[in-house]
Amino acid sequence: MTEADEHMDFDLEVEPEDEGQEALETELGDPCLVVDDLHVVYRVIGGRAKREAEKKGAEIHEVEVKVPFHKRLLQAGRRHVGAVSEVHAVRGVSFTVRHGESVGIVGVNGSGKSTMLRAIAGLMPPKSGSVHVSGEPSLLGVNAALMPQLTGERNIMIGGLALGLTPKQVDEKFDEVVDFAGIGDFVYLPMKTYSSGMGARLRFAISSAASPDILMIDEALATGDAAFKERSKSRIEDVRSNAGTVFLVSHSISTIEAMCTRVLWMHQGQLVMDGPVHEVADAYKKFVRAQRPGMGPARRRALQRKRAAEEAAKKKAEAAEQAKADA
Ligand SMILES: Nc1ncnc2c1ncn2[C@@H]1O[C@H](COP(=O)(O)OP(=O)(O)OP(=O)(O)O)[C@@H](O)[C@H]1O
Numbered sequence: 001m002t003e004a005d006e007h008m009d010f011d012l013e014v015e016p017e018d019e020g021q022e023a024l025e026t027e028l029g030d031p032c033l034v035v036d037d038l039h040v041v042y043r044v045i046g047g048r049a050k051r052e053a054e055k056k057g058a059e060i061h062e063v064e065v066k067v068p069f070h071k072r073l074l075q076a077g078r079r080h081v082g083a084v085s086e087v088h089a090v091r092g093v094s095f096t097v098r099h100g101e102s103v104g105i106v107g108v109n110g111s112g113k114s115t116m117l118r119a120i121a122g123l124m125p126p127k128s129g130s131v132h133v134s135g136e137p138s139l140l141g142v143n144a145a146l147m148p149q150l151t152g153e154r155n156i157m158i159g160g161l162a163l164g165l166t167p168k169q170v171d172e173k174f175d176e177v178v179d180f181a182g183i184g185d186f187v188y189l190p191m192k193t194y195s196s197g198m199g200a201r202l203r204f205a206i207s208s209a210a211s212p213d214i215l216m217i218d219e220a221l222a223t224g225d226a227a228f229k230e231r232s233k234s235r236i237e238d239v240r241s242n243a244g245t246v247f248l249v250s251h252s253i254s255t256i257e258a259m260c261t262r263v264l265w266m267h268q269g270q271l272v273m274d275g276p277v278h279e280v281a282d283a284y285k286k287f288v289r290a291q292r293p294g295m296g297p298a299r300r301r302a303l304q305r306k307r308a309a310e311e312a313a314k315k316k317a318e319a320a321e322q323a324k325a326d327a
Pocket residue numbers: 042043044052053054056057058059087088089107108109110111112113114115116
């Protein structure tokens with residue numbers, strides 16, 4: 001497997017449960033989100049972080065940090081921690097989204113998809129430009145409020161409160177959240193004992209329970225089985241039919257095609273295409289195929305083996321999870 005393949009970690013296969021599925025067209029309302037010339041920059045310290053970002057194709061600048069005289073005096077004799085660099089993760093992105101839209105975001109690894117969602121959710125300050133939102137965006141992960149050392153039960157309460165529900169409303173939704181996440185009695189154990197799939201499913205269940213105005217889902221649907229995906233799809237349709245908006249980042253293009261009406265394609269922090277789902281998905285598929293021109297039978301088999309091993313590991317983890325839940 002080449003490094004290029006690792007950076008092109010997305011799936012052009014049609015997942016069986018996505019076959020023939022299309023997102024419902026709903027009547028669109030007024031704009032609920034305006035992203036205007038958004039730039040987001042990370043500061044990284046030290047050579048290793050810089051190399052990691054470079055490997056992902058990020059645009060990086062060395063930064064000259066002026067340390068005030070009193071700090072230099074205080075720091076005298078301390079270990080040098082390395083140069084500061086800036087990773088320009090989102091570069092001048094602008095778009096408008098209306099109530100009721102379901103927007104997919106595609107792009108190769110490191111193209112800035114997650115960073116943009118974090119900026120829309122208010123978790124990353126923009127370097128310049130602006131994000132105007134009407135309503136409360138809920139990034140899957142309940143705005144990162146969940147705490148691994150606490151039980152799922154406590155986290156449902158904390159996450160629900162973070163999303164603006166009252167304690168009574170959280171209590172009323174408790175069973176529904178647990179059922180949706182499919183975690184059974186695990187809800188009474190600390191979240192750090194959960195598999196990553198269980199954690200992601202619980203976060204999705206909590207963040208969508210509050211019927212948010214803007215629901216943002218970053219790769220969570222990849223962690224569930226077909227039944228979970230089906231439940232998620234109908235939850236997404238519920239949010240949209242209440243005039244909410246959904247953002248979905250996924251490496252599975254068939255999931256995007258099944259659940260979204262519009263797609264934003266990001267590359268190296270910029271928006272390269274924004275349009276109806278099939279138009280952008282087709283262009284993106286062509287781009288992906290063109291990036292892998294030399295994929296002969298041996299590399300294709302290696303990729304298939306990798307997928308099969310991942311699938312087997314996922315099934316094994318699910319079976320173990322089920323066995324624990326049944327015990
Ligand atoms: N915490 C961070 N500190 C420094 N650089 C970061 C950080 N998070 C992301 N980056 C860099 O910002 C750029 C955009 O990353 P981001 O995770 O937003 O891309 P992505 O499209 O979501 O990638 P993926 O598909 O792999 O999740 C990348 O170059 C990445 O290395």
